[in-house]
Amino acid sequence: MSMELIKPGINLDFVGKIKYAVAFSAILILIGIGSIIFHGGLTPGIDFAGGSIIQVKFSKNISADQIRTALKSTKLESSIIQQFGVNEFLIRTSESFSDQKMLAANVEQPLTTAFNKDYEIRRVEVVGSKVGADFKRKAVIAVILSWLAMLIYVGWRFEFRYALGGIIALVHDVAITIGAVSIMNMEFTINILAALIFIIGFSINDTIVVLDRIRENVKLNPKKKLNDIINISINQTLSRTILTSLTVFLTVLALYLFGGAVIRDLAFSILVGVVIGTYSSVYIACTIVLLFENLKLSKMKGKK
Amino acid sequence: MFKSLKIRISITVIVCLAALYFLIPTFISDITSPWNQFLPKEKIHLGLDLQGGMHLVLEIDTDKALEAMMERTSNDLKESLMESKVRFRNVEKAKGATISLELTDAAGKTALEKVLKDSYPDLEIASSTPRDSGQFVTLKINDKRAVDLKKLTVEHSLETIRNRVDQFGVTEPEIIPEGDNRILIQLPGIKDPERAKNLIGKTALLEFKIVDEGNSLDEALRGNIPEGSIIAYGTREDKSSGQKGRVPYLLKNKTLLTGASLETAKVQISDRFGEPHVSIKFNAQGAADFDRITNENVRKRLAIVLDGVVHSAPVIQERISGGQAQITGNFTMDESRDLAIVLRAGALPAPVNILEERTVGPSLGSDSIRQGIMATIIGTILVVLFMIFYYRFSGAVADLAVIINIFLILAVLAIFHATLTLPGIAGMLLTVGVAVDANILIFERIREELRTGKTIRLALDTGYNRAFITIIDTHITGIVAAVFLIIFGTGPIKGFAVTTIIGLSASLFTAIFVTRVIFDYVTWNFNIKKLSI
Numbered sequence: 001m002s003m004e005l006i007k008p009g010i011n012l013d014f015v016g017k018i019k020y021a022v023a024f025s026a027i028l029i030l031i032g033i034g035s036i037i038f039h040g041g042l043t044p045g046i047d048f049a050g051g052s053i054i055q056v057k058f059s060k061n062i063s064a065d066q067i068r069t070a071l072k073s074t075k076l077e078s079s080i081i082q083q084f085g086v087n088e089f090l091i092r093t094s095e096s097f098s099d100q101k102m103l104a105a106n107v108e109q110p111l112t113t114a115f116n117k118d119y120e121i122r123r124v125e126v127v128g129s130k131v132g133a134d135f136k137r138k139a140v141i142a143v144i145l146s147w148l149a150m151l152i153y154v155g156w157r158f159e160f161r162y163a164l165g166g167i168i169a170l171v172h173d174v175a176i177t178i179g180a181v182s183i184m185n186m187e188f189t190i191n192i193l194a195a196l197i198f199i200i201g202f203s204i205n206d207t208i209v210v211l212d213r214i215r216e217n218v219k220l221n222p223k224k225k226l227n228d229i230i231n232i233s234i235n236q237t238l239s240r241t242i243l244t245s246l247t248v249f250l251t252v253l254a255l256y257l258f259g260g261a262v263i264r265d266l267a268f269s270i271l272v273g274v275v276i277g278t279y280s281s282v283y284i285a286c287t288i289v290l291l292f293e294n295l296k297l298s299k300m301k302g303k304k
Numbered sequence: 305m306f307k308s309l310k311i312r313i314s315i316t317v318i319v320c321l322a323a324l325y326f327l328i329p330t331f332i333s334d335i336t337s338p339w340n341q342f343l344p345k346e347k348i349h350l351g352l353d354l355q356g357g358m359h360l361v362l363e364i365d366t367d368k369a370l371e372a373m374m375e376r377t378s379n380d381l382k383e384s385l386m387e388s389k390v391r392f393r394n395v396e397k398a399k400g401a402t403i404s405l406e407l408t409d410a411a412g413k414t415a416l417e418k419v420l421k422d423s424y425p426d427l428e429i430a431s432s433t434p435r436d437s438g439q440f441v442t443l444k445i446n447d448k449r450a451v452d453l454k455k456l457t458v459e460h461s462l463e464t465i466r467n468r469v470d471q472f473g474v475t476e477p478e479i480i481p482e483g484d485n486r487i488l489i490q491l492p493g494i495k496d497p498e499r500a501k502n503l504i505g506k507t508a509l510l511e512f513k514i515v516d517e518g519n520s521l522d523e524a525l526r527g528n529i530p531e532g533s534i535i536a537y538g539t540r541e542d543k544s545s546g547q548k549g550r551v552p553y554l555l556k557n558k559t560l561l562t563g564a565s566l567e568t569a570k571v572q573i574s575d576r577f578g579e580p581h582v583s584i585k586f587n588a589q590g591a592a593d594f595d596r597i598t599n600e601n602v603r604k605r606l607a608i609v610l611d612g613v614v615h616s617a618p619v620i621q622e623r624i625s626g627g628q629a630q631i632t633g634n635f636t637m638d639e640s641r642d643l644a645i646v647l648r649a650g651a652l653p654a655p656v657n658i659l660e661e662r663t664v665g666p667s668l669g670s671d672s673i674r675q676g677i678m679a680t681i682i683g684t685i686l687v688v689l690f691m692i693f694y695y696r697f698s699g700a701v702a703d704l705a706v707i708i709n710i711f712l713i714l715a716v717l718a719i720f721h722a723t724l725t726l727p728g729i730a731g732m733l734l735t736v737g738v739a740v741d742a743n744i745l746i747f748e749r750i751r752e753e754l755r756t757g758k759t760i761r762l763a764l765d766t767g768y769n770r771a772f773i774t775i776i777d778t779h780i781t782g783i784v785a786a787v788f789l790i791i792f793g794t795g796p797i798k799g800f801a802v803t804t805i806i807g808l809s810a811s812l813f814t815a816i817f818v819t820r821v822i823f824d825y826v827t828w829n830f831n832i833k834k835l836s837i
Binding site: 003130150153190191236240243247249260270 | 658678
């Protein structure tokens with residue numbers, strides 16, 4: 001007897017619960033937008049805003065306040081200091097330290113005065129504001145082009161109404177993931193951009209599987225109502241939708257827990273994206289397909 | 305596709321062995337001869353985020369190079385106009401890369417045009433307006449030539465920076481032009497990033513100028529700078545208090561000699577104080593010029609100016625014929641060594657700005673490798689266990705395919721000298737999760753077919769065939785998205801896209817082809833009543 005997560009004959013009424021799903025998604029998106037407004041916009045990382053990050057590791061217990069005190073009356077006085085692991089901190093400032101002597105004068109000297117040599121500068125990243133603005137533009141283009149590419153591909157392989165459903169689901173996933181990033185008060189870094197693009201490429205997969213089955217079932221039962229066909233198709237593919245997401249979830253979870261602080265933001269965003277993407281493949285994508293169909297039907301009725 | 309099982313098994317085995325072959329240098333570091341001559345040389349190249357090092361993006365200020373050129377040209381033009389007896393006044397470099405001058409009589413413009421045509425083919429008249437009895441003229445470089453000059457400036461800068469980095473002694477540096485006027489520099493394993501940055505970014509324009517002793521320095525400091533002179537500063541350290549101060553000098557504007565006339569530069573330790581200084585030797589032309597200059601200016605002071613800072617201004621005691629000179633000025637050993645390098649490599653034709661800098665220390669790099677490998681192993685084990693738990697024997701087949709996939713990704717990275725970064729490791733791990741999805745799609749379909757009562761062989765056939773096109777779809781979408789990340793991403797994050805693309809492509813082979821070979825082998829050779837799936 002083989003393992004079965006979902007019993008073969010399952011017949012849950014997904015289509016009947018669509019309005020709850022729409023409400024649920026709307027609430028999630030609104031919470032995300034609320035958080036972004038509350039935080040005064042997304043916090044862009046230095047890749048997009050320009051600025052400097054200095055990662056310092058101490059060989060003894062140090063608090064962020066001690067570092068702040070040490071950096072008093074330097075150019076880093078108003079920098080953001082955040083814990084980044086055990087005795088490890090990120091010092092972040094909007095200033096771009098392109099000048100060679102700035103780092104020595106504003107970080108090394110004050111830290112050495114306060115903590116002797118009990119620290120190590122492990123990473124320095126400096127991005128000029130011009131480059132930052134450039135990256136910002138490229139990030140937006142990358143996300144939009146990814147959506148468009150998916151729209152075109154799915155539209156070509158299936159039908160336009162299917163593709164539209166898939167793409168709206170992807171926009172939905174990206175919106176909720178960005179909301180989650182804001183709620184966690186994380187910086188929007190280039191890692192998160194990579195996560196979003198991964199989500200776009202991955203989340204469409206489940207949608208394709210469902211759409212593929214819908215198309216197959218439409219061919220097999222041309223007389224059946226689309227509502228029923230969609231419901232049957234979702235049920236038939238439910239186990240693989242969940243299983244395929246589960247395996248990816250497991251790997252991202254490992255990445256989140258063991259991959260280290262440098263890529264934790266990437267792992268976090270993909271974790272959120274995979275869960276939301278699975279849900280949206282079932283609900284959002286199919287909702288839009290149905291919506292389109294009903295729109296078409298009512299138009300036809302109107303003509304008669 | 306290939307019907308013959310034997311051929312398919314051979315393909316699988318050959319691909320696996322080839323992958324392992326290309327990975328030998330990565331996994332086994334010391335292979336003694338004579339064996340190593342049969343093996344590939346290339347290890348997997350680790351990104352700077354994993355091995356530590358510095359990533360710099362420089363912008364070459366090509367406009368400044370044009371302006372400097374126009375500054376020199378304006379001086380030459382003055383002389384040419386005098387020689388040609390054109391009446392003019394106020395030739396000077398104006399805003400941007402232009403020269404402005406006033407022609408004082410009506411025939412001036414034709415005469416100027418002739419001078420330009422004969423001696424300055426790069427210049428053209430941008431505008432001319434009548435003024436008094438003559439004309440006010442603005443000159444500019446013609447557009448095509450300006451583009452060429454900018455290009456040349458970038459090439460020259462690239463060359464100079466390459467020279468400097470080579471002499472500094474970095475293993476496997478990467479110096480690549482990016483866009484119109486940017487240079488990407490990757491320096492693995494740099495210990496002192498500040499020093500490296502200083503060495504690369506220094507313009508290192510060495511100039512020799514005569515100190516203007518005919519005019520009053522105090523008067524000049526009050527704002528009355530005499531025509532043809534400039535104020536420059538040097539630093540002086542008070543030996544007793546250790547305090548540094550600025551010392552002003554009034555210099556003749558005309559540069560008599562530059563670092564371009566150097567043959568070589570090296571560090572020497574002075575006999576008296578044991579302080580390092582840089583000793584320079586001029587090339588033949590430079591030595592002759594230096595001989596003439598010192599001869600003409602005996603008893604005057606000669607200022608040695610580096611990037612606008614006066615390093616010393618010794619009195620010329622007598623004519624110097626050997627073509628040798630020294631640059632002194634409170635250098636540490638490292639500073640004088642670096643100065644010698646930049647002087648040997650030559651000056652940058654234009655100032656550079658650092659647009660982007662990312663430095664990762666070696667300890668963070670090795671932490672990242674450790675954590676990345678740890679996450680990959682744990683994540684892979686989770687997926688492997690889940691697949692065996694859920695699909696039993698079939699799950700194990702999919703697991704084998706996924707493990708082959710990991711080796712294929714690494715082998716392709718090694719073969720194409722691609723760089724493995726921390727996000728790259730993350731991409732590899734995610735690919736593990738996505739690659740088994742193809743098998744899940746196949747297996748679920750097979751289960752469905754089996755439930756309808758089909759035979760194992762038929763269920764396998766239908767399962768693979770039906771799932772095939774869906775798997776192609778899902779892989780293509782993943783690859784397309786990753787391509788956008790390569791196009792628009794930067795630095796280590798591109799590694800994420802690279803491993804994802806390789807992994808997804810490899811998964812088409814491992815998850816579809818390899819697993820099918822195993823299933824066919826098992827079902828054709830053993831009389832299986834029930835498929836463990």
